[in-house]
Amino acid sequence: MGAEAGSAGLGRRAARIGSVAVRHLGGALVSRGGTVLDRLAGAAPAMLDELGPFYIKVGQLLSTRRDLLSDRLCDRLGTLTDTVPAPPREAVAATLTEAYGPAERWPFREFDWEPVGSGSIATVHRAELSDGRVAAVKVRRPGIVPLMRSDFRLAGAMAGTTRLVPGLRKLPAEEMLGQIGTAVLAQADLAAERASLERLRANLADASGVRLPEPYAEYSREQVLVMEYLDDLRDFTPEPYTAEERRDAMRRVLHTVYRMLFVDGLVHCDLHPGNLRLNAKGEVVILDAGFVVPLPDRVRRHFGGFFMNMAFGQGRRCAEIVIESAAKVPEGFDRAGFVAAVEELVGESAKVVAGEFNLAAFAPRLFKLQRRYGIYAAAEFAFPLLSLLVIEGMIHSFDPGVDFQGEAVPILMRTMGPSEHAS
Structure with missing residues (x-):
């Protein structure tokens, strides 16, 4: 009886999901303006939001997978929120x-x-x-x-x-x-x-x-x-802080995130302004630990190694790490072509003035290269990438001049060792 009830409940939920999907996606198909793919991508956030927390969170994570999904869909999924x-x-x-x-x-x-x-x-x-x-x-x-x-x-x-x-x-x-x-x-x-x-x-x-x-x-x-x-908390807004106070707060945020990620192997994927505050003493306050994911050690080291070599402009080693950590490398893979393309991309980023590096712009270009050469990143990489993308957006709005990569280097050097970027 319990199994039957469970099956019946699953059937009702499937019918509900189908109804919501038909209404949103069907409406996008019959509407005018833009391409069909643009309209479908535009309908996705509202559809997932109506379906509930599971789909909202999956959509947020999928928004980082530009190696697998189109840019327009990732951009739209990145707008999902879970305040209800x-x-x-x-x-x-x-x-x-x-x-x-x-x-x-x-x-x-x-x-x-x-x-x-x-929340949801x-x-x-x-x-x-x-x-x-x-x-x-x-x-x-x-x-x-x-x-x-x-x-x-x-x-x-x-x-x-x-x-x-x-x-x-x-x-x-x-x-x-x-x-x-x-x-x-x-x-x-x-x-x-x-x-x-x-x-x-x-x-x-x-x-x-x-x-x-x-x-x-x-x-x-x-x-x-x-x-x-914890009371007397303040939002992460530039006012009323001085430039020095903002810079100090952002460094503490970054050092905390990098320590969790590169040293402890824990990823906090939900450090948006609602969960991250400042108190009257100027301390950084983390209010929520619901979306904390432990990273396998190999993923921690690969992600840290890539980030450090990117900061040093070592494009060849970055490409090798992508290949080593990939979930799938196709037969007939053009290794030389991929390595050369990543070297060029990392080389361009290395020329950017400290404080102007933008991970949100770099990551899509890297994922386009992976998609072109048929390399799929391991699923676990969605978590640290989402964490850094969420925090980067907030940091640049609070203190545009912070050196996003540079602040990670001392932590990475202590954790990874100097040999990692020697090549």
């Missing part, structure tokens, strides 16, 4: 009851039902604990886990059909979905987020000017994360 209206009070109360039992057993003296933050997977509320501490309480949306699991299963079935479509047979769709989908599903496990928050706090304990909220393990559950409430 909060659920009704009754739904939040139902989750708290699931976590703690009847209301008289909840560990709160006071609980603000109006959230201070609302959870809402965040201010509360006073029974011991008097003020806490931020992250509450998972009811029903979000089975919905996301159903979407993962359905997306897996669709990914398998790409082998039947001419032009898509070489696309590693199932591998990509396996890597990306697993990371997306993990965001709904607030116990896992608490573990990530604890790990980040331990790793960054000696980092000056960086702060993360302390999780309160005794009050936290799989569907509820209770943590220290």
Whole structure:
């Protein structure tokens, strides 16, 4: 009976997805203006947004895969956000009851039902604990886990059909979905987020000017994360800070991100302005650890090696790292042609004045080369790339003159060693 109910639920969800897709994509096909591909790409963000958090997050990650997808589609997917209206009070109360039992057993003296933050997977509320501490309480949306699991299963079935479509047979769709989908599903496990928050706090304990909220393990559950409430936070906007204060803050942000990525092998893929703040002391505050992905050591070293050699203008070594780390290298691969093309690209970037390097412009050109020569990057590379692209956009708006590559070099030299860029 349970299996039948599950199958029926999966069927209803599939019908819902089909209905949403037909409405958005069908509307794009019959509309006028631009090419068909432009109209379909334009319809994608609204369609994925309506389908929910699983598709939103997958779309955000796919927006980095310009080695596989068209520029116009990647540009459109890059506009996806996951800020959505909060659920009704009754739904939040139902989750708290699931976590703690009847209301008289909840560990709160006071609980603000109006959230201070609302995302596609959870809402965040201010509360006073029974011991008097003020806490931020992250509450998972009811029903979000089975919905996301159903979407993962359905997306897996669709990914398998790409082998039947001419032009898509070489696309590693199932591998990509396996890597990306697993990371997306993990965001709904607030116990896992608490573990990530604890790990980040331990790793960054000696980092000056960086702060993360302390999780309160005794009050936290799989569907509820209770943590220290940090107030007097300020948005990452240039005013009212001086140029020196902005530069100092951005260096701390970059050093923190690079340390997580190149030293600790952890990627925070969601460091947008809503999750990254400054406090009254000028410290950088990371509020959320839901989308933190551990990197396999080989990916960490390959990504770090590429980034360091790019900073030193070593195009040949950059090309070799791309080949070494590729998920697929085609038969008859024109190695010499690819190496020469990457050398030219990296050489052009090396001539850019420090502070004017733009990863968002460099990455698409590199991916176009990979697509031209038939090289597919390993799926795990989507995570560090997304992390850096998200943070780069914010940094350039806050302090346009920061040396995005240069700030990474000391950390990379200590981590990778001088031999990595010797060639």
